[in-house]
Amino acid sequence: MAQMDLTVVGKSVGRIDGMNQVSGRAVFGTDVKLPGMLFGRTLRSPHAHARIRHIDTSRAERLRGVRAVLTCLNVKTPRYGRFLKDQEVFPRTVRYVGDRVAAVAATDPDIADEVLELIHVEYEVLPAAFEIADALKPGAAVIHEELSQYKNYKGPYQHPNIAAILHYGKGDIAQGLKEADHVFEERFETHPVHQVYVEPHATVAQADPSGKVTIWSSTQDPFEVQEETAELLGLPEAKVRVIMTAVGGGFGGKGHLIDEPVAALLSQRTGRPVKLVMSREEEFMASQPRHPCVIESKIAVKKDGTLTGRAVRAIFDTGAYGGFTPMPVPGGITRMGGPYRIPHVKIEGWRVYTNKVSFGQYRAPGDPQAAFAMESHMDMVADALGLDPIDFRLKNALQEGDLSPIGEKWDGIGFTETLKRARSLGAWDRRSSRPGHGVGVGCSERSTGSGTSSAVVKLNEDGSLTLLTGAADIGTGAKTILAQITAEIMGVPFEALDVIAADTEATPYDKGSGASRTTFAAGNAVRLAAEDLRGKVLEYAAERLEAAAEDLVLEKGRVSVKGSPERGVSLHDLSHRRFRVEGGPLIGNGTFLENRRNGPNFGTHVAEVEVDPDTGVVRVLSLIAVHDVGRAINPTTTSGQVEGGVAQGIGYAVTEQMVIKDGVVQNPSLMTYLVPTAADLPRIQSVLVEGHLGPGPFGAKGTGEAPTVPTAAAIANAVYNAVGVRIKALPLTNEKVYWALKQLKKQA
Incomplete structure (x- = not known):
């Protein structure tokens, strides 16, 4: 159908579920109530690494109102995970502070809370490794001693704490380095951040006398929950029904199992429906936030700004378990080359175990990390060569017919249009217009899954x-x-x-x-x-x-x-x-069914910031987000995705950080974990570029994740433009900027 023939597609119709959402009629996981329902709670490990020697549940089981207590002593399930099968529902060895030790079901939520204090656990505390560097040292504590036995493990690797290594690329990196006039090397670091969905994980499970289990869950992937829960319970999939409730935000964090099998096991044991709702503290200590990452970056370039090679080693901290993502290494590893024409590319991605909360999927897993490193480095190279950052990107931008940095064939490449449109909207002309004021650019591609x-x-x-x-x-x-x-x-x-x-x-x-x-x-x-x-x-x-x-x-x-x-x-x-x-x-x-990545959403973000030279405080004044969407099925909904993604990207760049010390999350609440509110956010200008049609219906491209990806890079580049300090480790806190400015003054 031609554009003029469309009567519904391309129109900003209202949400089909809008009235249910705003009227309170939508049923979320926490709203599910069934006759005779019990309330579940989870006992979690206080140790980062320990072997459970014994668990005494006798006092807990005698408490009035307690209907079940489950532990590794009375429940044995197969290991599970979306790719690497490395986790147990009730492990005998706990590997992070927050790992599940026991689960209870009681007639009242207060009783369920009380009974946890009556469970006595005898631990043998083991050595722990909390950071990537520690985990990779010779003689470091081995976090998974049986790793070689895990399903889908592809090792052995250089160290027993490496869960996976992947390689991507094209051409010959040695040739790319040889052809270059300059080779620039840098190291970047990113930090853990949480999805902070408003609604916590919530699930209700009911096992009936026939053996069938029905689960109501605030999940992003009901069929995955069905498959994995059935496997863990030893049931055919037809005996497990999963009903997705309304979801109060997911952002990837609800795309895997959390408590569904636990609720099901408790219901099987008691014969009654059981509800499990995570507390906000549990969400921070035991869900799957974004991976921290160390990125060693190398860019080879000619004097005129032509890229000849790109070499990357990205080491992702997976925390205690690595099975929550469907790939061996987060998908962002494939995007370490950015949206650029580079003839010779070598990318190596590692996933390393540490004794921290497990890291998993969060809106474009691995991509914001990749973009922060690549786009920061691109600006540094442009600065060294005396080139305008946007001109440098335009010179090397992927065009229709080009292969991606890892050799993929893509259709509908609209990257150049996003760069030109972003530059035309005014902010770029205000670069370095006054002291402490800066404008920066960040670019990305996010292929459709x-x-x-x-x-x-x-x-x-x-x-x-x-x-x-x-x-x-x-x-x-x-x-x-x-x-x-x-x-x-x-x-x-x-x-x-x-x-x-x-x-x-x-x-x-x-x-x-x-x-x-x-x-x-x-x-x-x-x-x-x-x-x-x-x-x-x-x-x-x-x-x-x-x-x-x-x-x-x-x-x-x-x-x-x-x-x-x-x-x-x-x-x-x-x-x-x-x-x-x-x-x-x-x-x-x-x-x-389509099994190849295609139809990338290309994006260019331009951030305008103000930096206080006396305090280092970074204030984002405006953010322009231009995205190549193919065709917007619903422009208002698509723009909403862009604005929401940018908001999360700003938090990632400036305010948000899970502070983890010796494996313990130090800020597990919304009082101490600083999510930007509407009052904190700048003016966000969402611009949808249509025309380079994608592989979706009517030429649509996926837009849910792309807007989060280049935001932090654009802000970091704007900070450099404002005050001349390059922050290579996120977030851009006022302390980091302040001390960087101090150091800059000393060198002057």
Whole structure:
């Protein structure tokens, strides 16, 4: 369909679930209440590394109202993880402060809290390694002594605390270095940050007498929860049903198992439904925040600014376990070359165990780390060569037909347009306009994720449509986007649709919400299902209208003959006859599978900052975020994703940091972990560049994660432009900037 033909796609229609959300009718995990429900709590390790010698639960079990106490002594499950199977539900060796030791179920939340104090655990404390450098020392404490036995382990590697190593690249890096006039080397560090979703992890599980387990969970991936929980419980997947509740934010942090198998085990043991809700402190100490990372960066370049080579070693701190991400090393390792034309690239990614909270998925896992290093280094190279940072990037920008830095073939490369548009919006002209004021740029690409997705579209008796999709809407507006795609293809008003989503028993399979894949993968499955139904509707109508199907038009809920609009029939009448005369609905089915990264969302961010030279305080004044979105199915929703991603990127750059000392999170509350509020955020200008169509329906590209990626780099580059200090380790705290300024004055 041409742009002018679109009636629903490309329009900022309201959220299909908007009224439920704002009226309080949406049911979140914490809202689920079942008759006879028990309340679960978790006892967590106070030690960073210890072997459990004995657990005495006798006093706990005698407390009135206690219905179950589970530990490693009475529960044994297989190891699990999305890739590396390195974790147990109740481990005999605990590996971080917060590791699960026991779980209880009681008739009252207060009793459940009290009973934890009655469980006596005898530990043998073991040596620990808290930082990457410590974990990689010869003779360091071995965090997983049985690592070689874990499923999907690909070692051995140089050190027993290395969970995985991956290599990417193209060309010959030695040749790239040889062709260069200059080779610049730097080292960058990033820090752990938390997703800080408003709603904590919440799950309710009910095991019935037949052995079936039903789980209500605030998850991003109900089918993954179903598969892994079934495996842990020793049940066929058909015996585990997962119903996704409304989700109060996920950002990747709810894309894996947390308490679902624990709630299920407690329900099996008691015969009653059990609810588990994590406290905010538990969220900080026992969920999966963003990986810290050390990045050794090398850029080879000619005198005129042409890039010839890029070499990177990125070492990710995975914490105590590495199985929470679906790749051996966070996906950002593939983006260490940035959106640039570089003939010779060598990238090496490590994932290293430490005795800290496990790190996992957070909105573009690994990408903000990659962009901070690459884009900071690009600015440093431009400065050394006397080049304008945007001109330097334009000279090396990927163009249509170029291979990516790791040799991938991409379609729809709109990077240059984002750079030019960002420069045209005014802020760039204010660089170094006054002391303490600076403007910086950061760029990125974020490819659209892949994986299987299926959908069903059904024409109901009254002419309305029901879309069934396994896709999870975690607050992104996914259900609205998928409904718009369906309505556009079926030629019906947006309001004529109902969407049923993310129930493993009622909806078809979807790989889950993550990797910016929903609009692309689930959207294409919905497109195929709607096209299938459209074809069936036209064939059925052709019999009644005595015309060929190809001569029919379906629009505004009516099928008519081209050129003779009076010869037509409404979907209501057509479907009514189908149900009453022929006994069944018309149904369209669609399944989509794409296993290659494609259709990247390219972004250019321009940050404007003010730095107080006396205190080092960095204030972000404005941020322009230009993104190549292919085609925005819903411009308002897409812009909302950009603004939200930028807000998280600003927090990552300036205010947020999980402070971890000797394995203990020092700031596990919203009073001490500083998330920027609306009052703290600058003016965010979201600009959507359309035209370089992506692989999604109607040319859409995924936009959920991309806006978080280049923000920190743009701010760091703006700080350098403002006061001349280069901060190579995030976050950009006032202390770091202050002492860097002090050092700069000493050198002057």
